[in-house]
Amino acid sequence: MPNLILISTLSMAGLGFILGGGLVIASKKFAVENDPRIDEVLGALPGANCGACGFPGCSGLAKAIVEGKAPANGCVVGGQNVAKKVASIMGMSDAGASADRKIARVLCQGGKAEARLKADYHGVKSCRAASMVNGGPKGCPYACIGFGDCAGVCPFDAITMSENGLPVIDEEKCTGCGLCVKECPKSVIALTPEKNEVHVRCRATLKGKDTRAVCDVGCIACKKCEKECPFDAIHVVNNVAVIDYEKCRNCMKCVEACPTKTITAAFTERKKAVIDDKCIGCTICAKNCPANAITGEVKKKHAVNQELCIGCSICEEKCPKGAITMVRNGQKANNHCASCNAAK
Amino acid sequence: MLKELFFIIVSSVLVNNFVFSRFLGNCPFLGVSSKTETAVGMGMATTFVLTMTAVAAYFIQHYILMPFGLAPFLQIVSFILVIASLVQLVEMVVLKISPALYNAFGIYLPLITTNCIVLAVALLIPLKNYNLIESTIFGLGAGLGFTLALILMSGIREDMEFGDVPDALKGPAIVFITAGLLAMIFLGFAGLVPL
Incomplete structure (x- = not known):
């Protein structure tokens, strides 16, 4: 028996060994010359197979990129990092790949506490279903319904629902794939450039009075932001303030002005200009400062009035000596330029 | 001798057709029979695998399993091993020779591994006590029978695209009914050869 x-x-x-050996030989003999770049590109892609690129899975996109049918930055999810990797594999310059990273942001603050209900909804717990019943339970027809369809569809677990019944997006985890944007029946989620910090968190085109009646934090179209903005970047269009993300410089003046706190930004992280010893007193910064926060005599080191500085970074760009750095609250001034930092 | 071989081939292609009489291999039969072109390709690939499997099964049965008395309990394991390797081989060859065919096969090429006709042929050979040539012919016949079934079905399905199929029967329903009718037609071959 043994x-x-x-x-x-x-x-x-033995049988397995012989057959396996035969297969090894055959795989060498019948090896198909695939473009090795396809595998390399596939390796660089995130591998989530989310389909946001419009191709069937990551391998489909990898093939399309190598065949030239898709751009190197075709992967929305991977963003700039992946685009750069792919571009280097394909021997393209980074220029074509450097798409600004976009992330999803919730443009509604009307949670349970702020937005009034017009009806009690007891149906299926899904935003899409609720929105079909007379536009949803909230008084504002543009409001977030709050059942979290977006959180359910997010493949990266970047969305959680707050106690207040609003989605909270983890900006680190968000990849900008746009699935939540498509899922939301109320279109309160939008893909916005990552660099933009100021957002009008309301899309209600109701008249000011009507908005006020249904929501504490809705835009009432008072146009105060429009008047405050030094860069002509915010306008009230169709009873709701809209930010031109190209023009906005994150100065947050509109946030200060907004009476309903509809416009939001991380105030604690507001940037402040700091002038270091490289300043030669050319006064260019003082002339360009929209807030008149910079003072100083000609040929002497200038100083920034931190109270007045709005953090628009214009002085930083204009300074011919690179003497100005923008510092976020809590960060220490970095007196070195980018290139010498890199050299370290 | 020649007469017996002829009987075997007629039996495995028509009388005991693996799809229509034994009802084996229905998954690829229904899956790949929507276009004649792919049906022919799939039939060819399966025929190749079947013939090779028949030969391999004969050798394994007579030179490994029987001498050591392993046949009663290692038959299925060893045959599955051989079938899996052969399918891998076919996959490589097809990918090399015709990438278009490879794409057309899709999931069905690896599915030959789990095509029960292949295992059935391997298991039937020892049962019927065929010799080497008979085994080869039996495998070939099984493959041809499967190819015939696929081609018949795909021809009908291609024509059916233009037919006026009742709404309720559209899609898989009418295909199953057609397959059943075909199987009944093949019953007519019963008794054609003494096997």
Whole structure:
């Protein structure tokens, strides 16, 4: 009996070994010359197979990129990092790949506490279903319904629902794939450039009075932001303030002005200009400062009035000596320029 | 001798057609029979695998399993091993020779591994006590029978695209009914050869 076990084990092992060896030889002999770049590109892609690129899975996109049918930055999810990797594999310059990273942001603050309900909804717990019943339970027809369809569809677990019944997006985890944007029946989620910090968190085109009646934090179209903005970047269009993300410089003046706190930004992280010893007193910064926060005599080191500085970074760009750095609250001034930092 | 071989081939292609009489391999039969072109390709690939499997099964049965008395309990394991390797081989060859065919096969090429006709042929050979040539012919016949079934079905399905199929029967329903009718037609071959 032990003999039989031995024989059967050996014979099966031998058979497997012979067949396996045959397959190894065959795989060498019949090897298909695939473009090796396809595998490399596939390796660089995130591998989530989310389909946001419009191709069937990551391998589909990899093939399309190598065949030139898709751009190197075709992967929305991977963003700039992946685009750069792919571009270097394909031997393209980074220029084509450097798409600004976009992330999803929730443009509604009307949670349970702020937005009034017009009806009690007891149906299926899904935004899409609720929105079909007379536009949803909230008084504002543009409001977030709050059942979290977006959180359910997010493949990266970047969306959680707050106690207040609003989606909270983890900006680190968000990849900008846009699935939540498509899922939201109220279109309160939008893909916005990552660099933009100021957002009008309301899309209600109701008249000011009507908005006020249904929501504490809705835009009432008072146009105060429009008047405050030094860069002509915010306008009230169709009863709701809209930010031109190209023009906005994150100065947050509109946030200060907004009476309903509809416009939001991380105030604690507001940037402040700091002038270091490289300043030669050319006064260019002082002339360009929209807030008149910079003072100083000609040929003497200038100073920034931190109270007045709005953090628009214009002085930083205008300074011919690179003497100005923008510092976020809590960060220490970095007196070195980018290139010498890199050289370290 | 020649007469017996002829009987075997007629039996495995028509009388005991693996799809229509034994009802084996229905998954690829229904899956790949929507276009004649792919049906022919799939039939060819399966025929190749079947013939090779028949030969391999004969050798394994007579030179490994029987001498050591392993046949009663290692038959299925060893045959599955051989079938899996052969399918891998066919996959490589097809990918090399015709990438278009490879794409057309899609999931069905690896599915030959789990095509029960292949295992059935391997298991039937020892049961029927065929010799090497008979085994080869039996495998070939099984493959041809499967190809015939696929081509018949795909021809009908291609024509059916233009037919006025009742709404309720559209899609898989009418295909199953057609397959059943075909199987009944093949019953007519019963008794054609003494096997």
